[in-house]
Amino acid sequence: MIDNLILGADIGGSHITTGVINPKLNCLVSDSIYRLPIDSKSNAENILDLWSEAIHVQLVKYSQIDQIALAMPGPFDYQIGVSLIQDQGKYLSLYGMNIKQYLAKRLALNSENIVFVNDAVSFLSGEIYAGKAKSGKSIIALTLGTGLGAAEHKNGLTRDIALWQESFRGFKAEHFFSTRWFIERFNQITGGKVDHVKALLEVKDQQVCIDIFEEFADNLCEFLTGWIGDSEFDSLVLGGNISKSSNLFLPKLEQGLSQNGVHLDTWVSDLGEEALLIGAVYNGIISKESKELKND
Known part of the structure; x- marks a missing residue:
């Protein structure tokens, strides 16, 4: 111990x-x-x-x-x-x-x-170790923030799947699923300028904000549907700062995935960054030392 x-x-x-x-x-x-x-x-x-x-x-x-x-x-x-x-x-x-x-x-x-x-591995490990993912057998985790993090848990193994570098519409996927995309998209649509997603949420024309998040949901649905294909995942957990605005994109994402035959138990982490802290410690230290003790 x-x-x-x-x-x-x-x-x-x-x-x-x-x-x-x-x-x-x-x-x-x-x-x-x-x-x-x-x-x-x-x-x-x-x-x-x-x-x-x-x-x-x-x-x-x-x-x-x-x-x-x-x-x-x-x-x-x-x-x-x-x-x-x-x-x-x-x-x-x-x-x-x-x-x-x-x-x-x-x-x-x-x-x-x-x-x-x-x-992303830390986040998913924390969700499995201390959060809602304890009962999941085949799980995807996405961290949505300044970058796109992605991990999967299958057959008892949690690993990085580096979806950020997958190709999507001629770019790396991270181009569409990070803070930078929201900033650039707002600037393209309005000609105005915001510096971060929080500022986007506070603009006077909230319909623009709603439209951008719904476009984000459509993009993420298309990307995940293509990547998952026939893979058998049962759960999707979201983290990162963008996930804090899940009310603006998650219902549309879930609907789109379901319509495309991808049925996942989806939720936003209650632990938030606490999952990252717990998961980093569990994955990096506790689980390794526990294995070493068993092998002695």
Whole structure:
């Protein structure tokens, strides 16, 4: 049994969130969330200073922590800890950097105690471990935000399926299923300008907002129908900031999928980013150490 508390971190396109996981109780320690906004287009020094701060605050408060699991968007070499993010409109300044070695030195930690897990895999693992996905046998998870994350759970294995790079209408799928698409689409339709989805939700002409989200639903339905095909999935779980506006696109998405013969139990995560924190720790540390104990 793992006795010490473990730190989980969610690296998003606009933030870092850290939270402390109690492995004995399989839950987040109350009031342990710490969040900082991040300009992911900033230079490496600024970004890594804020990541280090968000982690260091927790290490000071919870001195018994000596392991960290970070939910990280791809592409990323998760084993070595090197960022390969290059064309996703975020964290370009970190390309080629060994983040594991940097954090280990900066925080005076053993690099072996810092692990990285794909963010979509972390999200789905958290949903399976502590959320609604416990009973699902064949599940897809999508994280909709500054990028498109995707993972699947089949035959007891949870893995990244990298749908962001699949071709869709002559582009990579992420072009249509990320914050950038909403911003660009609003600008194309109105000639105006918004900087993020939250601003889109606040525009005076709400019909424009509704129309854009319904177009998003149609696009996602077309993409998922083509990708799923005859595959036997029983569930779809959504996370990420865009999913917080699911009332504007989920009913149309579900209707479209059903009309195309794709029948999924679909829901938006109640855990939100907590699923990422729990899932990163579970997938990156707890499950691996549990297997090691069984093999000893």
